[in-house]
Amino acid sequence: MALNRAVLTIWYVNCDNPAAVLETEPKADRGYGRKYLAQLNPLFPVTPIGQFPLNRSAQADDHEFYIGGYPGVTVVQTVIHADKDSPLRLSELNPKLRQALPSEDVYACAVNEKEGWAGFAHWHHGEIKRVFSGTRYELMEDSGLPLTFENPYWAGDKAEPLGGISLPFEPRDLMEEAQRHWLGVSIDNEGPDLHVVGYAVDGRPEPKVDTAPQVKSVSQLTSDAAFKLGMGPSNADYDDYESPEEEPTTSTSENFQRVLETSTDFAKKATIRAGSFLRNATDRARDYIADRRNR
Structure with missing residues (x-):
């Protein structure tokens, strides 16, 4: 399978306990996101498109960045593409994106729901420690030592077996477990609100807000x-x-x-x-x- 597109959520972590930060449901501001994008690409035509909880909204689309900068933790969600005729590999994530912020640890979690593909990767001081990606029927990347939280998945305790050469788990389930393990909180509707600001970088105009006064009955x-x-x-x-x-x-x-x-x-x-x-x-x-x- 030549997978060439996925939604990426990347975490830049510079604190020992990111859960303590995220559980406070910190706010995001436009200025921080603009600075991040200016550093990523000074030529981006940046347009704010909204402010919302990352874990309670639709995923970012092409040419969009959802950004939240908190004390010691920054999260960015966007869409990544592979080079033409090349499969998407997290281990080859664009260094400009991976190194956009100086960070002790960088965690990347990606998913393509249509193809049933998901993956995750961890860099510590710029050195890759663990990477996994694939579908239930095709393993694309699996390097570094499996972590303790992965054991029940590889043992087949987390999903119904499909037989043959299929993986004994859903790759997205393992990816979400990796994210919970690294951050200490669930990134879903049951977790804390993770406030982000959305930006478009394709030159679209800023959404208009209807400010007309309401007519009372x-x-x-x-x-x-x-x-x-x-x-x-x-x-x-x-x-x-x-x-x-x-x-x-x-x-x-x-x-x-x-x-x-x-x-x-x-x-x-x-x-x-x-x-x-x-x-x-x-x-x-x-x-x-x-x-x-x-x-």
């Missing part, structure tokens, strides 16, 4: 007016508040007039209630004074 306008007057369901003294029926074809001027009329009606009610309260209070005070004089 008649009932919402009436409710807002009632709240400002101290009336409505939230005020126990005005439990007879009712919203007028909404007419879908009413013009804007008619809607506004109805709100004014309704608000005026509420104000009248408030005045009547207030007057009644004051009269009752006055009567009670007068009776109290008269009673005191007669004693």
Whole structure:
């Protein structure tokens, strides 16, 4: 199989406990990603395309980079391609990408879901320590000493056997286990949010954000007016508040007039209630004074 495309997630790690960093769900900023891309290729026409959790979004597409820079840990997701007529090999990952940031450890995890291919690689101080890649039916790379977490997979304890020369596990499962082992957290919906900023480098325009004000319904306008007057369901003294029926074809001027009329009606009610309260209070005070004089 001449695999020539995969989604790559690469981790640049310069701390002893990346899990402690990632579990805090650190934020990402645009400036850091721009600096990374400028160093990778100063000629990139960089366009921000959004900010979102890496583990709760669609994967990066061609000419896209999802970047999160955290204390001691940087993650970048993008799409990589092999040279024409050559298979994709993680051990031959573009040195410019692998060395984009000075790092003690670099972990690369890649997947092509359509082909059922996945792989992972680890470099320590620039020296490759472990690399694996392939499909269930074709092993492409397998060098370096297998790590302890790999044992149950090679023993066939993690997947149903398919027989023949097939691998006893799904390569993507092993790749995800390697990522969990190295980072100390799951990079999925059950793990912490890993905030990244997305960039396109193909010259596309920045997505437009709809900033048009929302038009409120008649009932919402009436409710807002009632709240400002101290009336409505939230005020126990005005439990007879009712919203007028909404007419879908009413013009804007008619809607506004109805709100004014309704608000005026509420104000009248408030005045009547207030007057009644004051009269009752006055009567009670007068009776109290008269009673005191007669004693």
